[in-house]
Amino acid sequence: MNCLAKRRKQLVKHAVALGAAVLFAGCQPHSPEQEQERPLADTTELAQADTATPAQPDSLLQSVEEITLHTVGDEQNIKHFDKDTIAVKAGSLVKLSLVNQGSGQSMIHNIVFTRNGKATQVALAGEKVGAPGNYVPDDTVLVLASSPLALPGQTVSIEFEAPIEPGFYDFVCTYPDHYKHMRGVLAVK
Numbered sequence: 001m002n003c004l005a006k007r008r009k010q011l012v013k014h015a016v017a018l019g020a021a022v023l024f025a026g027c028q029p030h031s032p033e034q035e036q037e038r039p040l041a042d043t044t045e046l047a048q049a050d051t052a053t054p055a056q057p058d059s060l061l062q063s064v065e066e067i068t069l070h071t072v073g074d075e076q077n078i079k080h081f082d083k084d085t086i087a088v089k090a091g092s093l094v095k096l097s098l099v100n101q102g103s104g105q106s107m108i109h110n111i112v113f114t115r116n117g118k119a120t121q122v123a124l125a126g127e128k129v130g131a132p133g134n135y136v137p138d139d140t141v142l143v144l145a146s147s148p149l150a151l152p153g154q155t156v157s158i159e160f161e162a163p164i165e166p167g168f169y170d171f172v173c174t175y176p177d178h179y180k181h182m183r184g185v186l187a188v189k
Helices: 003-025 032-037 043-050 119-129
Strands: 064-072 085-088 093-100 112-114 143-146 155-161 167-172 183-188
Touching: 064 085, 112 119, 119 167, 143 155
Parallel strands: 064 093, 085 183
Antiparallel strands: 093 155, 112 143, 112 167, 167 183
């Protein structure tokens, strides 16, 4: 055996011995007198805890805004969202369902929420990303939230927190060339 192997074997022996000593040190027998000295839990305190007054409802619960948005139209020039404005409370949880009512092959849609005035910029950047990225650029400064692509007849859902700063934001479909007609305003109050 070489020197390193002997040293390793000695270290293992010492570790086992140390572990056994620690284990057995905690297992010392207790006398009956020691057992009686232990205080028992006060059962009256436990009973009172069960009958305590119920907690007040949380006044800071986040408000929830449930919205359904439909896509309308099957031709290039007349497709649009059924609403051009969506109003929500600042900081609310937005649960949005996007219902794609299109039937043509090119009627694939998504919805992307952007900073005010940035919808076209985001849509053009999304075209470069392509289908693998759902036509949404990886830009957390300009893009507030986005849905997956909805195929014709499909419904997709997203949840996101509305901006805490009141103001106007944009929403747009970033599927190629759809941004020209499929856009709107998110009004945060």
